[in-house]
Amino acid sequence: MSSTLPPEAALLAAVPAAEPAVAAYRSRHDRAARVGVPAHLTVAYPFKPTAMLTEEDLAALRRIFSAQAPIRLIFAATGRFDDTSLFLEPTDGVPVLDLIDAVTDAFPAYPIYGGTHPQVHPHVTVGQGVGPEVMEAAEAAVRAALPIEQLITDIQLWEGPALSTGLGPWRRVRSFRLGIR
Template sequence: MTTHGDLAKGEHGGEHGADGWPDIPGDTALTLRIPEADPLVRAGFPAHVTVLYPFLHESRIDARLDGELSALFAGHDAFTLTFAAFGRYPGVLYLDPWPRDLVQVLTKELTQRWPEAVPYRGIFGAGLDPHLTVANSEGPATQEAAYDRLESDIATALPLVCRVRTVDLIVWDGSRWQSRTEYALG
């Protein structure tokens, strides 16, 4: 799978990003990279579906924990996600992955094993449904019209069917998200 490499700005906007996400250097996230969707994304970072953000601080990722993650993900078969419908959160246009329960199972297993890894720091209660952010730069006054146009522009590329074979562990270094480890499914 293609790595996240040098993301200039994470989905959550950085430590003091415009959308207020409190990313801290050393934060990690587990994501599903969806390179087939990169041409559709207008959000300034590679297409992905978040499995768990934040995970554990990078300082806790040692050989033992890395082995635990490898074993956990190896216990799940690779799978296919289909992106055929749009959804919206306030300020966000996203593609809805189907079946989403395949992602939710991974999130649930991770949070049961590491209960201190609270999805989205608890900002959204139990978390958000899995999604692939397409755009997140519009405010309340402009988002409806802008996202209606964007949906219309990219709808012809759907459905997008993507095979997911790995989970990426990415790390926030204070200015960008970088890939650290790729774990194989199955």
């Protein structure tokens, strides 16, 4: 971990089924991939640092995630946030939004993306900060692999040096099973 910045944490829904389609692009154009974070949908980032999580916090997370049945997602389209960001879009992101809302309600000091986006759009990042030629090539290659289907059975807690530093690695700290009471 970086000695100058405290570690960051995130709650993620890993999407390993997307890796064959997106890994080559993510490894070059997604800073999270470069520090070891798998293809994923973000549930909370930045989240409460793991060293600060109490037993009550962990119990709250277990309650939230055990109340949600496993989520079957289908990624049948790509999308763009602007001219430099490419992502996979689930056909139905509502169950992920429900988890985001539940975590935000339970941990209001840690809104997703620091509260910088008034509307959250569930997605799997393929690449950020790329030029139009790279984006178009990546989009064509990824679209050829669609649809991608993933059953989300757990939410993973990850931690590592601040993503803004480019340092790593990040590591999975624990997993919370969905639908397990």
